[in-house]
Amino acid sequence: MPAYPHLFRPLELPGARLPNRILMGSMHTGLEARPDGMERLAAFYAERARGGAALLVTGGFSPNDAGELGPHRAQLSAAADRDRHRVIPRAVHEAGSRIVLQLLHSGRYGYHPGIVAPSPLKSVINPNAPRELAREEIAQTIADFVRAARLAQEAGYDGVEVMGSEGYLITQFLAPRTNQRRDEWGGSLENRMRFACEVVRGIRSASGPEFIIVYRISALDLVEGGLTGEETVRVAQGVERAGATLLNTGIGWHEARIPTIAQAVPRAGFAWTARRLKQAVGIPVIASNRINAPETAEQILARGDADMVSLARALLADAEFAAKARAGDRAGINICIACNQACLDHYFVGQPASCVVNPRAGRETKLVYAPAAQRRRVAVVGGGPAGLSCAAVAAERGHAVVLYERAAELGGQFNLAKRVPGKQEFAESIAYYAERLRRAGAAVRLPCTPAAAELEQFDEVVLATGIDPRRPPIPGIEHPRVVGYTEALSGSAAIGRNVAIIGAGGIGFDVALYLLERESRSQVDAEAFAHHWGIDRSPGAPGGLDPAGPAKPQPAHRITMLKRSHTPFGHTLGRSTGWVHRLELQKNGVAMLKGVEYRRIDDAGLHVAIDGAESIIPADTIIVCAGQEPRRELAAPLERAGRAPHVIGGARLATELDAKRAMLEGADLAARL
Ligand code: NAP
Ligand code: SF4
Numbered sequence: 001m002p003a004y005p006h007l008f009r010p011l012e013l014p015g016a017r018l019p020n021r022i023l024m025g026s027m028h029t030g031l032e033a034r035p036d037g038m039e040r041l042a043a044f045y046a047e048r049a050r051g052g053a054a055l056l057v058t059g060g061f062s063p064n065d066a067g068e069l070g071p072h073r074a075q076l077s078a079a080a081d082r083d084r085h086r087v088i089p090r091a092v093h094e095a096g097s098r099i100v101l102q103l104l105h106s107g108r109y110g111y112h113p114g115i116v117a118p119s120p121l122k123s124v125i126n127p128n129a130p131r132e133l134a135r136e137e138i139a140q141t142i143a144d145f146v147r148a149a150r151l152a153q154e155a156g157y158d159g160v161e162v163m164g165s166e167g168y169l170i171t172q173f174l175a176p177r178t179n180q181r182r183d184e185w186g187g188s189l190e191n192r193m194r195f196a197c198e199v200v201r202g203i204r205s206a207s208g209p210e211f212i213i214v215y216r217i218s219a220l221d222l223v224e225g226g227l228t229g230e231e232t233v234r235v236a237q238g239v240e241r242a243g244a245t246l247l248n249t250g251i252g253w254h255e256a257r258i259p260t261i262a263q264a265v266p267r268a269g270f271a272w273t274a275r276r277l278k279q280a281v282g283i284p285v286i287a288s289n290r291i292n293a294p295e296t297a298e299q300i301l302a303r304g305d306a307d308m309v310s311l312a313r314a315l316l317a318d319a320e321f322a323a324k325a326r327a328g329d330r331a332g333i334n335i336c337i338a339c340n341q342a343c344l345d346h347y348f349v350g351q352p353a354s355c356v357v358n359p360r361a362g363r364e365t366k367l368v369y370a371p372a373a374q375r376r377r378v379a380v381v382g383g384g385p386a387g388l389s390c391a392a393v394a395a396e397r398g399h400a401v402v403l404y405e406r407a408a409e410l411g412g413q414f415n416l417a418k419r420v421p422g423k424q425e426f427a428e429s430i431a432y433y434a435e436r437l438r439r440a441g442a443a444v445r446l447p448c449t450p451a452a453a454e455l456e457q458f459d460e461v462v463l464a465t466g467i468d469p470r471r472p473p474i475p476g477i478e479h480p481r482v483v484g485y486t487e488a489l490s491g492s493a494a495i496g497r498n499v500a501i502i503g504a505g506g507i508g509f510d511v512a513l514y515l516l517e518r519e520s521r522s523q524v525d526a527e528a529f530a531h532h533w534g535i536d537r538s539p540g541a542p543g544g545l546d547p548a549g550p551a552k553p554q555p556a557h558r559i560t561m562l563k564r565s566h567t568p569f570g571h572t573l574g575r576s577t578g579w580v581h582r583l584e585l586q587k588n589g590v591a592m593l594k595g596v597e598y599r600r601i602d603d604a605g606l607h608v609a610i611d612g613a614e615s616i617i618p619a620d621t622i623i624v625c626a627g628q629e630p631r632r633e634l635a636a637p638l639e640r641a642g643r644a645p646h647v648i649g650g651a652r653l654a655t656e657l658d659a660k661r662a663m664l665e666g667a668d669l670a671a672r673l
Pocket of ligand 1: 470472473502503504505506507508510562563564565566572573574625626627628655656657658659
C-alpha cells in the first residue's frame with residue numbers, strides 16, 4: 001500500500017492523464033524578464049518536473065503592456081516572446097511532465113504609470129491610480145489574453161492558467177469593491193463575471209478541446225466589497241461552462257490584511273474553500289496555500305476537499321517532493337517553513353527567488369553539488385543552520401565529515417526559532433538536515449566542543465560556531481529582572497506581567513509574539529485561525545469577512561518595545577510578513593518607543609530618556625534582544641597552528657545574520673571544498 005494513495009492516483013483530463021495530484025503552483029521567480037531568464041527557468045522547472053510534479057504552472061506573464069506587474073517585461077504578446085519560451089516546455093516535456101503558462105494581467109496592481117482597471121479606483125498598496133478601461137479596450141484585452149494563449153500553445157505549453165485571483169484585473173472586474181461600471185461589464189454579478197468568462201471562452205475556442213485551461217479563482221477575497229461564497233460558486237460554474245479544464249484556488253487579495261501564506265497560517269488552513277467549490281462544479285478543483293507536507297496533501301484529498309493540491313514554495317524547498325512522497329520517504333523531504341524570506345521577499349526587491357532551506361533553488365545552473373574529486377577529512381564545528389547546511393552538502397559530495405555541536409541537540413538558533421508561534425516548522429528543517437547527515441554517513445558528535453588540537457588532524461576545518469547574544473553595557477544590566485532572549489524563548493526564565501524589550505529587530509518581535517501568542521492555536525488550527533483573524537466561513541459573508549472583525553486579544557503581558565534608532569518599527573522584518581507581526585503586536589497593545597537612550601536598570605525598572613525627557617518603564621522583566629556578537633574562539637589557536645579555518649554564518653559576521661545567509665554560506669562553501 002503506498003504511503004499517500006490519494007496523492008498518487010492518476011487524474012484524467014481531456015487528452016491528458018496526469019500521473020498524480022500534484023500541481024506546482026505559480027511563483028514569481030524574478031527570472032522571467034532577465035536576459036538569461038528562459039534558460040534558468042527551463043532548468044528550474046525541469047528539476048521540479050524530474051522530481052515528479054504532474055503539472056507545473058509558470059510565473060505570471062502579461063498578455064499586453066498595461067497588464068505588466070512592473071517595469072520589467074514579463075510578457076507574452078509577440079512571436080519573439082513565443083520563441084524565447086520554447087526552451088521551457090521542451091525541458092519540462094523531456095523531464096516527463098506537463099507545464100502551463102500563467103496569464104496574469106495586473107490591472108490596478110501594476111507598478112507603472114500605464115495601469116488600467118474596470119473603474120479608476122486606486123489600491124491602498126499602490127501609489128499609482130489606474131485609468132478606467134474603455135469598452136473597446138475591454139474587448140481588446142480579452143483578445144490579448146486569447147492571443148497570448150495561442151502563443152503559449154505554439155511555444156509548446158500544454159495549456160495556460162488564467163489568473164483570476166489575488167486581486168488582479170479579473171478579480172477587479174468581479175468585485176463591487178473595484179467595479180463601479182454601469183455598462184454590461186459592471187453592476188450585476190452576471191455582468192461583473194462576463195470578463196472572466198469571455199477570457200476563458202475565447203481561449204477555449206482558439207485553442208481546441210485538449211488545451212489545458214486552469215482558471216485560478218479567488219476562493220476567498222478577504223477584503224470589504226469582495227464576493228460572497230455563494231457568488232464565488234457562481235463564478236466557478238460560469239468559467240466551467242466557458243471551458244475551463246481545472247479550477248485552481250487563490251486566497252485573499254494582495255491588499256487583504258489577513259495572512260494567506262505566511263507562517264501565521266496553519267497547514268491547509270484554506271482547504272475548506274476548495275471544498276465549497278468542489279461541491280458545485282464538475283471539473284477538478286485544486287486546493288492551495290500552506291500545503292507543505294505529503295500527509296497534509298493526502299488528508300485534503302482523502303477528505304474530499306479537492307481533487308488536486310497546489311504546492312508552490314514546497315517545491316522550491318524540495319524539487320523532488322513528489323518522487324520522495326511516492327516512495328514513502330517522508331524523512332527525506334525538505335519541508336518549506338513558510339518564511340517567505342528567500343522567495344516572495346526576494347521578488348519584492350527584484351532578486352531572483354531562492355529558498356532558505358534549499359539554497360540551490362533558483363541557482364540550479366550555478367550552485368552544483370558535484371562529487372568531490374578527492375575525498376577529504378572535513379570538520380564542521382557548530383550544528384546550527386550554517387554548519388548543518390555545510391556538513392550535509394560536503395558529506396553528500398563524498399567528503400569524510402565530522403560535525404561537532406556543543407549542545408545536546410542539533411539545530412542551533414533554529415531550536416529557539418521553533419518555539420515562536422508560527423515558526424514550529426523550523427523543527428522540520430532540523431530533522432531533515434539531521435537525516436541528510438545520517439544518510440551521507442557524516443559523524444555527529446554532541447554535546448561536544450573540540451579542542452583546536454583535535455581539529456588539526458582534518459584537511460579542512462569549518463567554523464560555524466554561531467553567535468553570542470549581545471549584552472549592552474547599560475548600568476544595572478546584571479539586575480535579576482534582566483533576562484536574555486535565549487532564556488525567554490526557551491522558557492527557562494520567569495517572565496512578569498510588565499515586560500520591557502530592549503531591541504526591536506527580528507528577535508525582539510519574535511519574543512513579543514512568543515509572550516503574547518504562545519497559548520494560541522491559531523497557527524495550527526484552521527478554525528482557530530479564522531476566529532483569530534476575523535474570517536467568516538459562511539457562504540453569505542461578503543469577502544469572507546466577519547463583520548465583528550478579528551477576535552479581541554486578552555494579552556497576558558503588558559509589553560513595551562524599545563530601540564535607540566528612529567527607523568520605523570519592524571522595518572528589518574520581511575516585506576511580505578513584517579506587517580503580520582506588526583499587526584499582531586498592535587492588536588495586543590504593545591507600546592513601541594524609538595529614539596531611546598538607556599540610562600540604567602534598578603528595582604524601579606528601566607530608566608530611559610527620549611528626546612531629553614527622562615522616564616521609567618516599570619518593568620517586572622527586561623528582556624535583552626540587542627543583536628549578537630560572533631563566537632569564534634577556535635579561530636585564533638587554529639591560525640596560530642598554521643591552519644586557516646573557513647568561518648561561516650554568524651561566526652563570520654553576526655550583523656544581520658539570518659538563516660538564509662547562514663544556509664547559503666554553508667552550502668556554497670561545501671560545494672567548493
Ligand atoms: P537585529 O535585527 O540586528 O536587531 C537588534 C536590535 O538591537 C535592534 O533593534 C537594535 O536597535 C538593538 N541594538 C543593537 N545594538 C544594541 C546595543 N548595543 N544596545 C541596545 N540595543 C542595541 O538582531 P536580532 O533581532 O537579534 O535578529 C538577529 C537576526 O535574525 C536578524 O538579522 C534578523 O534578520 C534575523 N531574524 C529575523 C526574523 C524575521 O522575522 N525575519 C526573526 C528573528 C530573527 P537600536 O540600534 O535601534 O537600538
Ligand atoms: Fe518556503 Fe521559506 Fe523556502 Fe520560501 S524561502 S520556499 S517560504 S522555506
